[in-house]
Amino acid sequence: MAQTLSPPARYLRDLIRCPSVTPNEGGALSYLEDKLGTLGFHVERVTFSDHDTPDVENLYARLGNGAPHVMFAGHTDVVPVGDTDSWSSDPFAGEVRNGFMYGRGAVDMKGGIACFLSAVEAFLSRHDFSGSISFLITGDEEGPSVNGTDKLLKWAAEKGETWDAAIVGEPSNPEAVGDVIKSGRRGSLSGRVTVHGIQGHSAYPHLADNPVRGMVDLLDALLAEPFDQGTEQFQPTNLEVTSVDVGNPATNVIPAEAVAGFNVRFNDTWDGESMKSEIIRRFEAGSVAARIRTGKKEPVRFSVEWIGRVSPVFLTRDDMLIETLSEAIAGVTGSRPQLTTGGGTSDARFIKDYCPVVEFGLVGQTMHQVNECTSLDDLDCLASIYGSFLERYFAVS
Ligand SMILES: [Zn+2]
Missing domain, CATH: 3.30.70.360 (Alpha-Beta Plaits)
Structure with a gap:
């Protein structure tokens, strides 16, 4: 039976259907280019090269010229599926079963991108705002991370881009969406x-x-x-x-x-x-x-x-970013998140040199596993939090 999917779930399914195992673009960036272009973003595709590592495509898209400027950062590339026969359904199908969507990249991190895209779309349909929103999306996070975020930030900064805050949509939450905001790294x-x-x-x-x-x-x-x-x-x-x-x-x-x-x-x-x-x-x-x-x-x-x-160790101490996101989380889930600095690396380590950055996305339990999945409820919850964050950060009502 065909199920009606909410916008974030629909976007996630579309993205899962792009087989973008690093370093392949797989159609995922073209999909985002199309969606963001329709929303009025100025979209640029940039390919970076280096010795002994494959060329990788990246995307930078900006809407608006004013301040403040919020960046959403993430990656469309995914890790290999491993043994396809071990999966209960095609890892590039985005099949929905019992309230969960299955597929490689469901939580790490096409789900985060789908939720932010959906949040921005809803935000723009309801509000005029004078700030700027950008998407900084790489295809090289799960691989060598040489032709990805590091170079994309330098490329954008050389064009004069500056940002006031960034959210990396990695699956940062251990148990439930809203448990934690990752605000630094050892x-x-x-x-x-x-x-x-x-x-x-x-x-x-x-x-x-x-x-x-x-x-x-x-x-x-x-x-x-x-x-x-x-x-x-x-x-x-x-x-x-x-x-x-x-x-x-x-x-x-x-x-x-x-x-x-x-x-x-x-x-x-x-x-x-x-x-x-x-x-x-x-x-x-x-x-x-x-x-x-x-x-x-x-x-x-x-x-x-x-x-x-x-x-190096880093810790984000930006009240505007952390407070606004915490309030958005509390408004949707009913409880405030904890701030954490545990675990391994992400592209936040590059972004911290340009603006305050936190990581906040889906629940990470199944990332890189067989039958990677997210609950549909989590997608709606995360999209609501991102949307509420945008409204609070840009102080629109
Ligand atoms: Zn990731």
Whole structure:
């Protein structure tokens, strides 16, 4: 039996039917270009290229010239479906069963885009407003994220675009739409420590220097104390040792080197430099403690290599954005959201350099899974919240 779908559900089904697995556009951006163009947006399609990574199409659309200027950011690309036979229905059909719509991208995050599109459409049909709304949509979030939001922001900023606030429509809610607003993210830093010893026969240890002992002392010092107790907005900083490697197949040879990898997720007590200094300080303390304990003259010899770039911690403290969105949520669901900073990365990490940004979208439980789905009620709820946010932010009635 054909079911009448509400506008956000209809738009989501249309988007799910575009097979836009990264880096394929799949018709999803053309669909948005058409819809937004009809609403009066000035739409631009931009393709970015880089070495060793596929070209990716992106979309930027703006309506209005005045202030304030609200950006909605998201991605139309989706992760692969995996084994199609494991799905109960075609992952690119958008089938509705028992009040849920199924399909790849239903929550991550074509659903968020469909809801914002529907909210804007309803808003424009009811109000004249003097501000601006833009959609910044990439096709490269789930892939390398090289030819996506980062470049699109730079491209738009070079044309003179500025924004007052941004909402990223990622599936940020753990249980129900309106539970949380994600208002920041912990920093991330990865490194590798190498302990340098002297190779030798395990029966003649006085002629060798076993780096495994030194590694135990260094890691013990690294993990002995918590880095902090957490802050008002962030959970405690956490470091995980992710590998310990000697690569020694022989049991009667003392190896020359031992290597350990680690990743630390840090809160706003630290920045990249102070975090690095603290880690080195702990290794040095461990190296000296070992010297005292073993009576050796030399401390443990070690070196540290940092891997990749430090991803900085950020926290959005914009009352206008957070308060307005919180009030919109409370108005629709009856309760105010919590502010959180947990979990992994999103394109908000790029947007934060341009304007205050939060993440708020559907419930994330089924993202990247087989039978990814959203309830139809959630779509209506999120579209209502976005709509109420627009009315409050632009102070129209
Ligand atoms: Zn996503």
